Amino acid sequence: MGTCFSSPSVPPEQAARHAAIEKQLRSDAKEAARTIKLLLLGAGDSGKSTTLKSMRIIHNQPFSEDEMEAYRNLIYENVVRGLEAVLEAMRDFQIPFADPSKEALLPQLHAAPELSGREPFPLSLLPVLQALYADPAVQTTYATQGDRAAFFENLPHYYADLPRLFERGYRPSERDVLHARAKTTGISETDFDMGGQVVRICDVGGQRSERRKWINCFSDVTAILFLISLPGYDLCLHEDTDSNQMQEALLVYDSIASSSYFTSTSIILFLNKYDLFRKKVLVSPIGKHFPQYEGGPDAQAGATFFRKRFMTLNRSKEQHVYPHQTTATDPALVKKVWISVRDTILSNHLRELKLV
Secondary structure, eight states, X not given: OOOOOOXXXXXXXXXXXXXXXXXXXXXXXXXXXXXXXXXXXXXXXXXXXXXXXXXXXXXXXXXXXXXXXXXXXXXXXXXXXXXXXXHHHHHHXXXXXXXXXXXXGHHHHHTOOOOOTTOOOOGGGHHHHHHHHHSHHHHHHHHHOTTTSOOOTTXXXXXXXXXXXXXXXXXXXXXXXXXXXXXXXXXXXXXXXXXXXXXXXXXXXXXXXXXXXXXXXXXTOSEEXXXXXXXXXXXXXXXXXXXXXXXHHHHHHHHHHTOGXXXXXXXXXXXXXXXXXXXXXXXXXXXHHOTTOOOOSOHHHHHHHHHHHHHTTOOOTTOOEEEEEOOTTXXXXXXXXXXXXXXXXXXXXXXXXXXX
16 A cells, blocks of 8 residues: 655745745736836936936926925025135136126125025025126136036026026926036936836936945946036036046946946947037137047037047947937937937847847
8 A cells, every 4th residue: 555645734824925925026027027227327417317307307207396396495506606616716716806896795695595495585685696697707717717616507597587586486497497406416216107118217426426326226227328418528527626527427438338237238328418518619629628639619520529439438349339419408309319219228128038
């Protein structure tokens, strides 16, 4: 007579836990299959956060009231501190005001109050800001000393229509929000829908002190969005005025392109701020800062020169690079570029899943 063996019985609680774990693993695998992870990288002031804001706009993800209030406060900070940075450079470089009487306005600027709650911008400060910003020496310093001092690129946008910002009930426009500048710290993730696929963009700070955190985002990356500030060819870094923005971007890009993490990861190269670059090359020769350049005051020739400089840093045959000229403060242009790259992103994702 044969002997029967039965498997030891599993306690109901343990079986239930096992079933729950299996269900969660299946759910996670399904979610991973429909999630495309993009890493948003670049040196400081390349326009990463602005690009992300434009992406929210073109994907119809409105900013909350709390976010709009935070941007309103940030704009006030940009307007005041941005002008103070120019005046500080004038002092450091011993550049006098064209109108010496403007000197008497400095105490009022330096005493500018912080905003409290939802109060409007202090109206008494408006004529002070206007008078100081309009001084020809301030304008010249802002236009010519960016290689020695770090200035905010958004000042022309805000000061062109400054009284509007000081109106009671002022609410930032879409363009105001896009131009608002804040240093990105930490890591943020934003999801967008792309035809049933979830696109998750991981944004990390570009300043040197933030880059050590980048490695925390390096796993399961479908593609890299790497931003370059084209007009940074004659500007210094905010964190190091002895370093050039474009040279810094080349160093950062080289470290990413040659990283063992990304030997087969596609890179979408955004040559950003083309609108500012187009104007700048007419008054600031590229060849002064990059002697190898011989194209003259031609924005397209300049953009091509920098595109080639970056693309020569890609040494892996499996690493494809897709360059695009962009202006992150122009959502319509960002949308056009996004449409042209999303098929590439989707193809890369399907290849990862071994579906193509």
